Amino acid sequence: MQNQTIAELGAGLRAGEFSSVELTQHFLQRIERLDGELNSLVTVTAEAALAAAEAADRQLETGESSPLMGxxxxQKDIFCTRGVKTSCGSRMLDNFISPxxxxxxxxxxxxxxxxxxxxNMDEFAMGSSNETSYYGPVKNPWDTSRVPGGSSGGSAAxxxxRLAVAATGTDTGGSIRQPAALCGITGLKPTYGRVSRFGMIAFASSLDQAGPMTHSAEDAALLLQTMAGFDEKDSTSANEPVPDYSEGLNDxxxxxxxxxxxxxxxxxxxxAVAASIESAIDVYRELGAEVKEISLPNSGLAVPTYYVVAPAECSSNLSRFDGVRFGYRCDNPRDLEDLxxxxxxEGFGPEVKRRxxxxxxxxxxxxxxxxxLKAQKTRHLISDDFxxxxAEVDVIMGPTAPTTAFGLGEKVxxxxxxxxxxxxxxxTNLAGLPGMSLPVEPANGLPVGLQIIGDYFAEAKLLNVAHRFQQETDWHKLTPEGFA
Amino acid sequence: MSLDRSDVEKIAHLARMEMDESQIDAYAKDLSNILGLVEALEAADTDHVEPMAHPLHMAQRLRPDRVSEGDHREENQAIAPNVEAGLYLVPKVIE
Structure with missing residues (x-):
């Protein structure tokens, strides 16, 4: 059951082969049995999940339902969920029950x-290994001595x-794609503004974007279909029509x-990662694609630019955590400044403080x-490269991350x-473009992600390009030993 | 750019974050390394480049000034560290 796609499970639900309550119980049991070691979840909402599953079963009986029904x-713990603790991986929000x-x-x-x-996630989404979480690191299911990547490391793991069919993630500098690559799943960061940021705890507002983390491009299309779209509650939401993401998958x-x-x-x-990427590109050649070398000459400026822009926006966004209206407050403050x-x-961890x-x-x-100001200018140079x-190519491809999953504690x-x-x-984040990671041939016995970058609002094209690869290969179906 | 202890103390004050005395040297080293990484920007020629304020060059959308939410005071204050009679309590500011 846990290895089926959203479409397969949806068909099973509609045919009455099993109920959403049974499906939900199945995954809750897997979480109970397997997550002790992984630490991928901060909060399990078993009761609410079973209630939602019962409601979904009633809806399914009526015959009318969305593909995600049941x-x-x-959810990554960065998304506010009413009545449920929303910690963002931080002590600062350990007591925050979102209203x-x-x-x-x-x-x-x-x-x-x-x-x-x-x-679970890196604290306030700041990290690439899920080791900055207040709730402790997440382990990579492929090798539990290694990191799952971050910041959406819990979602990816x-x-x-197979503790859930799919998960949500957010990506400010790679936080969906890099953990997707390190854990061998499919992840999509949409165009900036495609998915609403309302109620998604802000890290760097000009870069943050939410997206799906799934087993396949086909599932990602279904999840994105529901997530994407204009939202008047987010002043940076793009008022652009949402296409049918499943329609062109087989183009x-x-x-x-x-x-x-x-x-x-x-x-x-x-x-070894390079070799896996090369062999994935060969699959595309066989599918009739034309491959050429291009240059993004300002690539070397991306990391330095990001480490000005993202911390600047973070220092401003995180000024709201002041111990007054919600979140952590120190004991016995002497005066307001001390408070x-x-x-x-006391509420922020070391990486958040550094940023x-x-x-x-x-x-x-x-x-x-x-x-x-300098970084905003170099950001323009990076964007112009794309x-x-x-103007010359439809999609850009390369590795998602330079290595496979590294050891816990190795770089922290x-x-x-x-x-x-x-x-x-x-x-990709600096330019606001959509990017995807999908599993290709493993290297060093660990997953490798192929990154596909598209033009603005070209999510449907990315999903099509990823789906055709997944029709030709089975890398996305590999399951870590002990979690099959 | 290298930061010393007093720089870190000054920045931490601006950010209103208390620092553990024993950690300040480690922060000075880490922050200096990060600023070292950022120094690569200096070499980039940006003389005729406009700063990029928005990835899609969109203008900030405005909305009509009308009430769209009901009264959520009780829900919002239920999660506050210290409230009384509908007010958020903080240490005395004015003697």
Whole structure:
């Protein structure tokens, strides 16, 4: 049951082969049996899930229902869920019971998806290994001595371990795609503004975007269909029509123009990962695609640009956590300043503090032009690289991450080394483009992700390109031992 | 750019975050390394480049100024650290 797609499970539900309550119980039992070791969930909402499943079963009997009706999913703990703890992986929000639903939460609930619980994540989505969580690291189901990637590490591990059919994630610099790659699942970061950010706890507002994490492109299309769309509650939501993401999945790739940026295949890329990517590109050649080398000459500026822009926005966004209206408050504050300083000092973990301080510094008097303004300009250069590339090619492909999953504790003490995990994913966020990761041939016995980057609002094209690959290969069906 | 202890203390004050004394040197080292990474931007020629404020160059959308939400005071204050008579309590600010 746990290895079936959303479409397969939906067909089973509609044919009355099993009920949503049975399906939900099946996954809740798997969580109970298997998640102790993985730590992929912060909160399990068993009672609410079973109630939602009962409601879905009643709806299914009427014969009218959405494709997600009765399907068990997991929400990243960055999405506000009414009446449920929404921690964002932080001590700061360990006591935060959200009084409202995020738009993403609400849309999925309305479509009848059954939320099993909230996924562990790097604190405030700041991290690439899920080791900065207040609730402890998540383990990679392929090798529990290794990280699942981050920041949506709990979502990725849970889907890879078949603890849910699908999960939501968010991606500010690679946080959907990199854990999807390291855990061997399919993840999609949509175009900036495609999915509402309302009720999604903000990290860097000009970069954050939510998306689906699933076993296949076909499932991702179904989830994105429900998640995407204009929302008047999000002032940066794009008022663009939402196409039917499933309709074109099988379109031919004959003549598809694929660009391989030479900068994504250089120094730092594990040769075993490179070989897996090359063999995936060969599959596309066989499907009739034309492959050519391209250049994104400002790629080297992406990580430095990001580590000005993202911390600057984070220092501003996280100023709301002041110990006054919600969240953590220190004991016995002497005065208001002491209340702010100790609540924030005790409520935030080290990586969040580092980023708040970098952002505070970059925005402080006398430094604004040298850091923030400069980074906004280099961001333009990075964005222009893609504009030129998409004049020549339909999609860009390369590795999602430079290596396979690394060991727990291996990089956590060296922030700069950790940041370089996102060397291939960050530019996409800076440009606001959609990007995807899908599993290809494993290397070193661990999953490898192929990244596909598309032009603005080309999610349907990305899903089509990914789906055709998954029709030719079975890499996305591999299951970690012990979790089959 | 290298930061020392006093820089870290100053930035932490601006960010209103208390720092553990014993951790300040470690932060100074990490923050200096991150700023070292960022220094690569200096070499980029941006003389004729406009700053990019929005990935899709969209203008900020405005909305009519009307009430769209009901009264949620009780729900919102139910999760507050300290409230009394509908007010959020903080330490005395004015003597």
């Amino acid at each position: 399907i068990p999913i997991i 409202y639903d995020a738009t993403v939460t609400q849309r999925l609930l309305q479509a009848g998806a059954v939320s099993l619980g909230k996924a 849970a889907v890879a371990a 031919s790739l004959q003549g598809l123009r694929i660009g391989l940026p030479k900068e994504y295949f250089g120094e730092g890329l594990d040769p 702010y300083k100790r609540s924030r000092g 708040i301080m970098i952002g505070t510094y970059a925005l402080s008097a006398g430094y604004y032009d040298a850091y923030y 504009k030129q590339a998409f 003490d060296d922030p700069v080394t950790m940041y370089l995990n996102d060397i291939y994913t960050i530019a």
